[in-house]
Amino acid sequence: MTQTHLATRISFDDEDVNKVEKVLAELQPAAKTTIPGEGLVVSTTIILAVFTLTALVNLVIRLSRIWKCGIIVDCREKEITTQKNCDLPRGQVLVITRDGEKVTLDNPSEVDLKPFLEKLG
Amino acid sequence: MASEWPAPVSEVIRAKQQIAYTELAMKMGYGPEPSIAFEAVNLRKPDWQSAFPYENSQLIRILTAVYSIRKTHVAQRGRDPTFASLPSGQPNALVMIEPRTETPIIFFERGLFQYFYDFARLVAWGFPPLTEAQVHSTKALAKLPNRYTRPFESTGYFAGLLHAYAASGAPLLGQSPLPNPPDENLAILLVNYIEQFVLAHEFAHVTEQHALLAKHGHDRESLEFEADRIGLETLSAVVAGEGHCWPLGPWAIDIALSALHVLDRSIIILTAGDTQAQWREGTHPQPVIRRAKLRERAINAASSPLDSSVAKTLFSMDDAILDSLVEFLNFALMVSYHQRGTRASPLWREHVQHHFSFLLPKAVIP
Numbered sequence: 001m002t003q004t005h006l007a008t009r010i011s012f013d014d015e016d017v018n019k020v021e022k023v024l025a026e027l028q029p030a031a032k033t034t035i036p037g038e039g040l041v042v043s044t045t046i047i048l049a050v051f052t053l054t055a056l057v058n059l060v061i062r063l064s065r066i067w068k069c070g071i072i073v074d075c076r077e078k079e080i081t082t083q084k085n086c087d088l089p090r091g092q093v094l095v096i097t098r099d100g101e102k103v104t105l106d107n108p109s110e111v112d113l114k115p116f117l118e119k120l121g
Numbered sequence: 122m123a124s125e126w127p128a129p130v131s132e133v134i135r136a137k138q139q140i141a142y143t144e145l146a147m148k149m150g151y152g153p154e155p156s157i158a159f160e161a162v163n164l165r166k167p168d169w170q171s172a173f174p175y176e177n178s179q180l181i182r183i184l185t186a187v188y189s190i191r192k193t194h195v196a197q198r199g200r201d202p203t204f205a206s207l208p209s210g211q212p213n214a215l216v217m218i219e220p221r222t223e224t225p226i227i228f229f230e231r232g233l234f235q236y237f238y239d240f241a242r243l244v245a246w247g248f249p250p251l252t253e254a255q256v257h258s259t260k261a262l263a264k265l266p267n268r269y270t271r272p273f274e275s276t277g278y279f280a281g282l283l284h285a286y287a288a289s290g291a292p293l294l295g296q297s298p299l300p301n302p303p304d305e306n307l308a309i310l311l312v313n314y315i316e317q318f319v320l321a322h323e324f325a326h327v328t329e330q331h332a333l334l335a336k337h338g339h340d341r342e343s344l345e346f347e348a349d350r351i352g353l354e355t356l357s358a359v360v361a362g363e364g365h366c367w368p369l370g371p372w373a374i375d376i377a378l379s380a381l382h383v384l385d386r387s388i389i390i391l392t393a394g395d396t397q398a399q400w401r402e403g404t405h406p407q408p409v410i411r412r413a414k415l416r417e418r419a420i421n422a423a424s425s426p427l428d429s430s431v432a433k434t435l436f437s438m439d440d441a442i443l444d445s446l447v448e449f450l451n452f453a454l455m456v457s458y459h460q461r462g463t464r465a466s467p468l469w470r471e472h473v474q475h476h477f478s479f480l481l482p483k484a485v486i487p
Contacts, residue, residue, distance in 0.1 A: 011140045014403075014475050017336075035133060036335070037228070038326040038344075039215040040319055041381065042475060043404050046136060046217070072143065072153050083140050086471050087147040096153055 003052035005030050008059075012084035013044040015067055020047070023062045027055040048079075056080070057113050064093050064107065075117065076100060126203055129221045131172055134205045137217070137228060138175035141207045148468050162208050162231065162293060173205070177231065180206040184229055187316045194362030195321075195355055198328045202227045210291030210468050212236040212381060216323040218332065225327040232291035233319065239282055240380035241311035245302035247275040247442055256310065259366040263431050271442065279446045280453040287387035287454070290468035310365075314356060314373035321355035322348045341404040349374075349411055350418055357422075367428045371419035372435040378412035379443055385476070386447070390454040391465035392473055397480040407476075 012020065017036070024032060029049040037044040051059060060082060064071050070088020074081040074096045088094055091107040095116045105112050126134075142155030151157040159167045159175055167174035184204040202225040207215070210232035217226045249269045254261040282299050285292070292298065302308060325348040326332065335341050353374060360370040385408065389398045400407040416436050423429035457463040465473065 009136045009140070011136075014471070033220055035217050035220065036332045037137075037215040037217040038323070038331050038335075038348075039213050039405075040233070040322060041211065041213045041405055042472070043341075044215060046133065046140070048132070048136070072147075074143065074153060077139075079136065081136070081140060081143070083143065085144060085147055085153075086474070087467075094153060102152070 003054065005050045005052060006056055007079045008049050008051055008056060008082055009079050010047040010049065010059075010063075010082045011044070012067065013042060015045075015084065017045055019066055020045075020063070023059065023066070024049060027051065027059055027062075029055065053114075053117060056082075057110050057117055060093060060113060061108060061110060064091055070094065072096070073117070127219075127222045127224065130203055130219045130224045130226060133217060133219050133226060134173060134203070135175075137226075138173065138205065138207065141209060142175050145208050148470075158208065164293070175208075177206045177208075180229060180231065180234060183234065183316075184227075184320075187313070187320055190313075190363075191317060191320060191355070191359060194359045200224055202324070202327070204229070206231060210235075210286075211472060212291075212384065214319050214323050216326050218327060225324070227320065227323050229319075234316075235291045235297065236286065236384065237315045237319075237377060237380060238308070238312045239286075239297050239299055240376065240383075241308040241315065242297075242299055242302050242305070243275070243279050243282060244311060244376055245304050245308040246278055247271045247446060248307070248438065250304040251307055251310075256365050256369065259368060259425075259427050259431050262366055262368060263427060263434070265434065265438070269442075276446060276449050280450045283383060283387040283450055284391075284454060284457060284463075286384060287391045287465050287469070288457070288463050290466040310369070311373050311376055314360065314370060315377045317359050318352045318356045318370075318374050318377060322352040324355070325351035342402075342406045345405050346411070346414055349415055353415060353418060353422065366431075367423065368432040368435055371415065371432050372439075374415055374419075375412060375436055375439055378408045378415065379439055381408035382412065383443065383447060383450070387450065387454055388465045388469050388473060389477060390451060391458055391463060392469075392477075393479050394455065394458045396451065398477040399480060401476055401478055403475070405476075 029051050031050040033048045035046045060071060060073055067084050069084050069086035069090055070092035072083050072085045072094045075098050076096055093105045093108050095103045097116055098119055103116055139155050142158045143153050146154045146158035149158055156167050163177055181204055205226060205228050207228045207230045209230050211230050212233045213230045214233055215228040219226060249266055278299055285298060329347060331344045334344060356370040357367060360367060386396060389396060419432050420429050423432055
């Protein structure tokens with residue numbers, strides 16, 4: 001069965017870009033564009049990628065384990081935004097579903113996360 | 122206008138702005154609600170009919186004007202950039218190259234405009250005023266007085282403004298608590314040149330392909346130094362084109378880097394109650410090191426002994442005046458921390474975590 005492909009934006013700073021790229025490479029996105037941002041006092045990175053639902057769930061789980069802070073997964077728009085957020089503790093994932101429902105998960109597994117993202121697929 | 126920009130460029134701008142406002146909303150306690158943060162900062166709702174609902178058109182007009190002055194005096198390399206604004210109170214600017222169209226997108230943070238404008242006004246309060254002749258002639262500028270008694274209130278304004286920034290973050294655009302100085306022309310001159318320098322610094326990241334070099338393991342701090350060097354060269358061309366005397370360019374950059382350093386110190390004191398913090402090695406050198414390198418470069422790059430001598434005099438003046446202002450500032454911040462329990466704004470949290478490690482265990486990151 002083919003899965004729907006989901007356009008995703010991944011945003012972070014102060015993390016090892018190579019580690020994130022390695023995770024993405026293992027998840028085999030259908031498309032990927034990395035856009036680094038060089039700043040006056042701080043730098044940042046945005047990655048635009050297209051994933052299947054399973055790959056997206058795995059991405060969020062893996063990033064939640066390697067990033068220093070929590071993650072917001074915002075599904076309200078056509079492009080899903082996965083952004084590092086240091087107002088959330090490491091390992092915490094705040095999911096905002098397409099309907100605007102907000103759910104906070106601590107160190108989620110695939111079983112925890114998938115039901116909230118399934119509606120996107 | 123968005124219709125002039127290719128779709129991939131618009132996509133990156135919209136993404137970055139939405140992400141930035143979401144982050145700001147979380148910091149402000151609104152939860153992940155970018156439109157609420159937008160309304161709080163811009164005093165209006167996002168324009169959902171626009172291609173860029175999270176854009177601040179006032180800042181774009183300023184950037185466009187700054188860029189058009191640059192284009193008048195500096196030969197263009199590569200494509201014209203696209204400008205966009207970001208909402209955080211950080212004095213930062215950022216360049217991203219949209220890879221499909223190779224369009225540079227330069228993002229300016231709201232905090233950069235506000236802070237450098239406020240700091241330039243502080244300089245106008247605390248430093249000797251410049252005559253029209255001194256702006257246009259190095260010979261006249263060399264006659265700056267050796268001694269200057271700054272207005273009494275300048276000390277309080279300096280401490281008050283830095284305290285406000287450290288404790289509350291950047292104020293909304295145009296709502297700074299600082300009164301206008303008697304000589305506003307000096308403030309305007311300085312902030313215009315600071316904005317030119319920042320633009321030139323960001324442009325240098327594009328023309329010198331720093332993102333590619335960084336990806337291939339090039340030392341990132343040295344890339345920042347190179348961007349500063351090119352920023353100095355570019356600003357010098359703009360200053361000459363405007364008919365102003367050369368030392369004003371290095372002086373404006375010196376003020377900008379001093380401003381970043383003083384802000385960092387203020388945030389550190391309201392984080393840890395003292396000044397004991399170490400700069401983390403990473404992507405950016407600390408402002409005081411950048412300033413030292415710039416000074417050395419400027420003195421060596423001066424085209425005449427008079428230019429070099431006046432630049433040195435201006436740098437010494439910065440040290441003398443700022444050191445005495447900072448002494449009072451530090452005292453005021455320590456009192457605020459220890460006696461009133463004031464702490465650095467949570468808006469500075471990532472900035473502190475990213476750039477500093479504390480030598481004493483009692484520091485509580487905001």
